[in-house]
Amino acid sequence: MLDPIRLAAMARKEWIQLRRDARSMALAFVLPLLLLLFFGYAITWDVRDIRLAVHDADGGADARDLIQAFESSGYFRVVSRLDRSADADRELEAGRALAVMAIPPDFGERLRAGEPAPVQLLLDGSDANTATIALGYADAIASRFGQQVVLRGVRIDPPVEVASRVWYNPELRSRNMIVPGLVAVIMSIIAAMLTALTIAREWERGTMEQLAATPVHRLEVVLGKLVPYLGIGFVDVAVAVAAGVFIFDVPLRGNLLLLAAMTLLFLIGALGLGMFISAAMRSQVLATQVAMIATYLPALLLSGFLFDIASMPVVLKAATAIVPARYYITVTRGIFLKGVGVEALWAQGLAMIVFAAAGLGLAAATFRKRIAP
Amino acid sequence: MTVAVEVRDLTRRFGTFTAVDAVSFTVERGSIFGFLGPNGAGKTTTIKMLSGLLRPTAGRALVAGLDVAAEPSRVRERIGYMSQRFSLYADLAVEENIRLFAGLYGVAGPRFAARRDWVLTMAGLTGREAEYAGDLPLGFKQRLALGCAVLHEPPLLFLDEPTSGVDPVARRAFWDLIDGLAQAGTTVLVSTHYLEEAEFCHRLILMNRGRLIAEGDPPGVRRLMREPIWAFLPDDAPRAVEALRREPAVLEAAMFGRAVHAVLKPEADAERAVPAALGAAGIGFRDLARIEPSLEDVFVALVRREGGAVVD
Missing domain, CATH: 3.40.50.300 (P-loop containing nucleotide triphosphate hydrolases)
Structure with missing residues (x-):
């Protein structure tokens, strides 16, 4: 039923047109890299250099050691020293400090006596995320400091020790999470935007009528148009993966062939979605906007890229099932960071096969209806 | 065939x-x-x-x-x-x-x-x-x-x-x-x-x-027009058209350059009706002759016969 000559003629024509259209070329090759660099540098969940104000009522060597421990951790930076504990409010309100540490006058004395020596930490909770992370760091620094004091030989009954190790991303660099996810988010948007133009353009320029008068089958049109965009999508993903490894220093532990196969499935679905929108809207402007809305927000918010799907409300969690980027993100993160294979990703692969079939089917079905209503 | x-x-x-x-x-x-x-x-x-x-x-x-x-x-x-x-x-x-x-x-x-x-x-x-x-x-x-x-x-x-x-x-x-x-x-x-x-x-x-x-x-379609068309060269074309449109035997009158074409009822006697109408209005003319209808004439006549209006 599919004629290779007609298919090749469509693909060839689409590629020539694409090559000559500066807007499409920019969209295809410049925008993905720009987005990757922009988001790759801008988004980070690592909290560093937390502004810390200190009220040291003790003033002794132990208190200085504690402050030093906070500073040398790299997570805190002492921005001011307060004379009165009442000034703490002012510092937090003005936003000059995110945390205030108050060391009581008997801090050193208590330590040397082997008594518990409480230290007060006030946090600006208006940014709950950062405050929680800062609290975690402070806890860790303080308990380590406590252990060192203990080891210096006052009392030796070892407390329960948790030996924790982080797998896959031992330094907990958020970039390692973000960059592989970004590849999926960016390609969701770019793929749909690219093909959103293609069928609508034929309607707008009147060339669809001539095309419709030839024996070309609707599936040949859809597949023929798909081929060049698939090539572009592959180049984009390859460039993004290379940028991730060489610019952002993200480890790539898994099999590249598996990544390529999964990428193929994902791209067919995403490109097909764009073509479906294009065939349904028949206007380039409208199709671009719909493609943007249909891909951008879901890919960003419902894919697990920014927010953990497991902790979403039930309704949103269910909605994520129809976001293709969700499956591809699991794939890219899995292959990049964990080096997992088909045994771990087959379900995602199946989901993407469903999306690919649905995308192409919808595009071809919508397209037929419109030629001969 | x-x-x-x-x-x-x-x-x-x-x-x-x-x-x-x-x-x-x-x-x-x-x-x-x-x-x-x-x-x-x-x-x-x-x-x-x-x-x-x-x-x-x-x-x-x-x-x-x-x-x-x-x-x-x-x-x-x-x-x-x-x-x-x-x-x-x-x-x-x-x-x-x-x-x-x-x-x-x-x-x-x-x-x-x-x-x-x-x-x-x-x-x-x-x-x-x-x-x-x-x-x-x-x-x-x-x-x-x-x-x-x-x-x-x-x-x-x-x-x-x-x-x-x-x-x-x-x-x-x-x-x-x-x-x-x-x-x-x-x-x-x-x-x-x-x-x-x-x-x-x-x-x-x-x-x-x-x-x-x-x-x-094309010749057959032209023959479908039963109403005769006559052409002449008047001294004052706009006034000639005006005068003919008041004449009951004339179905349609229009200017073609300096000439005027008039479509008459099939039973009308053009050689009497046209000079009479122009003479009453005091308009001189020459070269009154029956002409072959163009397809446009035929089209307009057929639409008129059906009592409909031309869409354009």
């Missing part, structure tokens, strides 16, 4: 609007068959239904022996279609357009080279293969579009107002091409709102408001 196209009660409605209303006709193989009528008469809708681009609401159309509604894709292999709007790819070069449509029509190998050369020669574009189709003058665009529509040498060719917007010289050249294709055995169905182009057709139908109002060869 071998039938190339047979149409019975073909109807197309868009909502409550009936664009084509129970039209029937037969087209002989190898002939040039014209659809005439003003814009909005239903010509384009009819051609689109025959090309398989639009599904008929009712009625039946057999094209090359195939039911268009049932087998549109097989019909499309046997026809060439050229729309009234330039619908080749403006951002593709001449040769790239030819290559694309050759591919879509399955024309490949040595046959492709021969057909490409034929199109280039026919369109006068040899040596300009690398120019963008969108940059060509309109006359060349049209010939290239025609060439792309017949790359696969279809037995049937549908042309929807192919000459609209083209200057008279290029129009004449285009009709010579169509005539050549018909002589080589292609059946050509062509629509136009230039009534004088009907002279190039072997057979034609007149359409108005979606309905077929006349059918025949």
Whole structure:
């Protein structure tokens, strides 16, 4: 039923047109890299250099050691020293400090006596995320400091020790999470935007009528148009993966062939979605906007890229099932960071096969209806 | 006569609007068959239904022996279609357009080279293969579009107002091409709102408001007008028209340059009524004579006889 000559003629024509259209070329090759660099540098969940104000009522060597421990951790930076504990409010309100540490006058004395020596930490909770992370760091620094004091030989009954190790991303660099996810988010948007133009353009320029008068089958049109965009999508993903490894220093532990196969499935679905929108809207402007809305927000918010799907409300969690980027993100993160294979990703692969079939089917079905209503 | 196209009660409605209303006709193989009528008469809708681009609401159309509604894709292999709007790819070069449509029509190998050369020669574009189709003058665009529509040498060719917007010289050249294709055995169905182009057709139908109002060869259609037309040269044409329009025997009077054409009731005596009306108004005239009606005259007369108005 599919004629290779007609298919090749469509693909060839689409590629020539694409090559000559500066807007499409920019969209295809410049925008993905720009987005990757922009988001790759801008988004980070690592909290560093937390502004810390200190009220040291003790003033002794132990208190200085504690402050030093906070500073040398790299997570805190002492921005001011307060004379009165009442000034703490002012510092937090003005936003000059995110945390205030108050060391009581008997801090050193208590330590040397082997008594518990409480230290007060006030946090600006208006940014709950950062405050929680800062609290975690402070806890860790303080308990380590406590252990060192203990080891210096006052009392030796070892407390329960948790030996924790982080797998896959031992330094907990958020970039390692973000960059592989970004590849999926960016390609969701770019793929749909690219093909959103293609069928609508034929309607707008009147060339669809001539095309419709030839024996070309609707599936040949859809597949023929798909081929060049698939090539572009592959180049984009390859460039993004290379940028991730060489610019952002993200480890790539898994099999590249598996990544390529999964990428193929994902791209067919995403490109097909764009073509479906294009065939349904028949206007380039409208199709671009719909493609943007249909891909951008879901890919960003419902894919697990920014927010953990497991902790979403039930309704949103269910909605994520129809976001293709969700499956591809699991794939890219899995292959990049964990080096997992088909045994771990087959379900995602199946989901993407469903999306690919649905995308192409919808595009071809919508397209037929419109030629001969 | 071998039938190339047979149409019975073909109807197309868009909502409550009936664009084509129970039209029937037969087209002989190898002939040039014209659809005439003003814009909005239903010509384009009819051609689109025959090309398989639009599904008929009712009625039946057999094209090359195939039911268009049932087998549109097989019909499309046997026809060439050229729309009234330039619908080749403006951002593709001449040769790239030819290559694309050759591919879509399955024309490949040595046959492709021969057909490409034929199109280039026919369109006068040899040596300009690398120019963008969108940059060509309109006359060349049209010939290239025609060439792309017949790359696969279809037995049937549908042309929807192919000459609209083209200057008279290029129009004449285009009709010579169509005539050549018909002589080589292609059946050509062509629509136009230039009534004088009907002279190039072997057979034609007149359409108005979606309905077929006349059918025949050009002389036969002209004979359908029973009302005589008279022409004369008055001293004062505008006042002469005014005077004639008040005369009960005169159905229609209009200026043609310095002359005036008057359509009279069939039973009226023009040689008495016209001088009487002009004399009463004190207008001098000369060269009063009966003339052959143009197709435009026929069209207007037929619409008037039906009591309808011309859509334009």
